[in-house]
Amino acid sequence: MDTSFWKPVVLSVEIASVSSVCVLLLGLFFGRLMANREFKGKVLVDTLFLLPLVLPPTVVGFLLIMIFGRNSPAGQLIEWIFQQPVMFTWWAALIASSVVAFPLMYQSSRVGFEAIDRDIENAARVDGANEWKILLFISIPLALKAIISGAILSFARALGEFGATLMFAGNIPGKTQTIPTAIYVAIDSGNMELAWLWVISMIVISFLMLISVHLIRT
Template sequence: MQEAWTALGLSLKVALWATAIDIVLGVALGWLLARVRFPGRELLDALLTLPMVMPPTVLGYYLLVVIGRNGPLGRWLHDAFGINLIFTWEAAVLAAAVVALPLVLKAARSAFETVDPQLEQAARVLGISSFAVFLRVTLPLAWRGVLAGALLAFARSMGEFGATLMVAGSIPGKTQTLSIAVYEAVQAGQDDTANLLVLVTSVTCVVVLLLAGRLAPPRKVLP
């Protein structure tokens, strides 16, 4: 039973860190795609959306290639700082962040596209800098959509399995998240533990989805 609560605590930590990373990247990239016109914009959007449709094990393999000991990022981190990401909870955060990023990105882009550009232009006419316009005008008008996307990313991070298992493994108390703990419990025939973990995961995800639904921007009714 103790291992179940340990897995829950680790999953919450991983999901919170992954969601925080996705909020920063998703908001920045969402604003870029919504407000800046440049060649290859839709191609970039498609590439950033790939984690939504690509098998998690494939994403995990790509991450291994990048952050593994022989990968470009992994080798640099090891040689420069002595950091080894593979089979750590930080690797689980990275995997969850990559998988859940499109949820924040899509929600943020959609929310920013609903903000009237004339309101932003009016603020600039008053002498407000572009960054201040974003913080004081754009983001406050789009916050509901961004937060809804962040909640969906949190729920997705809580349930991440394939990519996390590839890069973080299943080390009890260190990298064994809820979804991996469910798999291990089923494999070991520990039905009581599996049932508890499934119940906790399901309740958490349902609550998050209900909150995301309430925060989502209202849909426009066509005449």
């Protein structure tokens, strides 16, 4: 297999890996926060966090363009700091993948934290443990299966992201062209052999990810 096959594969795995780390940290933070708090409007916040899961990818891509595009305040600030726009860059692909993968990590971690017996955490507080130690040594280990499942599903979702990435990051070979966008181009150009190789690779990776989640939960 030549570099035309491996470049999108390596880039996809790279973006999905970094994205998984980002959504893991954010998912743990917000999952823990939402599991332990009751406040007015919690349902609205929870719905907002899960919204990218059901929105069409093109809608997510459009919103990212509106938020981070060159005409937006955030986009202009980024361009002023880094001397280049964020759109059509590696970072744009990372942002798009992270946004669509975050709900899976958030939902899994929240469910995992909600399943923890609060008496165990309260007992640790009585013994003098601070919130950081409770999170690190009690809450996360008890919710570990849900957290790992969420991380695997988030990786798979980031790896397969297409619509938002195409709109926000483009399809630049060697820079933002991931496996899903590469498949689209290969089919459009009639290179079915290369398209099949990428499709098979995605099926195998996704299958292994889902099997891993099933084994962890059982």
